[in-house]
Amino acid sequence: MxxxxxxxxxxxxxxxxxxxxxxxxxxxxxxxxxxxxxxxxxxxxxxxxxxxxxxxxxxxxxxxxxxxxxxxxxxxxxxxxxxxxxxxxxxxxxGAALLVGIGLGLQQTFKDLFSGIILLVEGTVRVDDMVVIGDTIVMVKEIGIRTSKVETRDETVKIVPNSKLVEDTVINWSHNNRPTRFHIDVGVAYGSDLGLVKSLLLEAADEHGQILKTPPAIVQFREFGSSSLDFKLFFYSYEFLRIEVVKSDLRFRVDELFRQHAITIPFPQQEVWFRNELSTSPSNKHQNA
Known part of the structure; x- marks a missing residue:
């Protein structure tokens, strides 16, 4: 003992x-x-x-x-x-003087720390939320006291300072628990059967498993373009992170249906005229005489 x-x-x-x-x-x-x-x-x-x-x-x-x-x-x-x-x-x-010096040098760190507390208290951004930061769609995986971990559509984990989620404008698709509307643009040649175009676009949307039946997809005739009649196909989906895959599938199916019904998707064309200055000049005419 x-x-x-x-x-x-x-x-x-x-x-x-x-x-x-x-x-x-x-x-x-x-x-x-x-x-x-x-x-x-x-x-x-x-x-x-x-x-x-x-x-x-x-x-x-x-x-x-x-x-x-x-x-x-x-x-x-x-x-x-x-x-x-x-x-x-x-x-x-x-260590008061030392702490003041450290505080001045770590202003951004303290800003991120307080931003983390604000996120946890307010709940504007939560774990498993789908948000848009800048032009990047990410899923929030973890909210730390200074930084947060997010996952991109490429399954890459990024470390984001919490102040970026608090101070910047962030679109939170999961905040209202409602589906989000997306769209694809489609152009058809002049003279196409527009009623058939509309029905084929709706058919392509109806066939896709990740596109909701309610609210239903809609087609809008948006503009008489320079070389095409321009349409937008609007649809609703909960597939936020992989929405580009859904759009790609939709474009493949639209192209297939258009080919089956002989509907042309045009591309911009220009006619170029060349003027032969030599054939119309006076000296050229005199030589020919």
């Missing part, structure tokens, strides 16, 4: 007003282990039961878990410092 006491009281560091013993290290480790155990039990049993009873969405579950974790971290850090004999108030007071 005395041996254990002596081991725990063994001084690893001894300065003027600071002494670090093995017991202090063990106390700090015990605080970390207990905090992780508490967080695990809270997520595994208390929160899971709460989520099931309230039918909380996956994105909201992730946000609540992250907020609890981030609220627990500062408490654990303070307790660990006290276990090691370090007073947080003294440390903060002594």
């Amino acid at each position: 005395n041996t254990v006491r002596q081991f725990l009281n063994f001084e690893l560091i001894h300065l003027k007003a600071f002494t670090l013993t093995v017991a202090d290290i063990c106390s700090a480790l015990l605080v970390v282990v207990l905090a992780r155990l508490l967080l695990y039990l809270l997520k595994k049993y208390v929160l899971q039961l709460f989520f099931k009873r309230r039918n909380v969405a996956i994105g909201q579950q992730f946000a609540i878990n992250q907020l609890i974790k981030y609220a627990l971290y500062p408490i654990v850090i303070i307790l660990v410092m006290q276990s090691l004999g370090i007073q947080p108030s003294v440390l903060l007071a002594g």
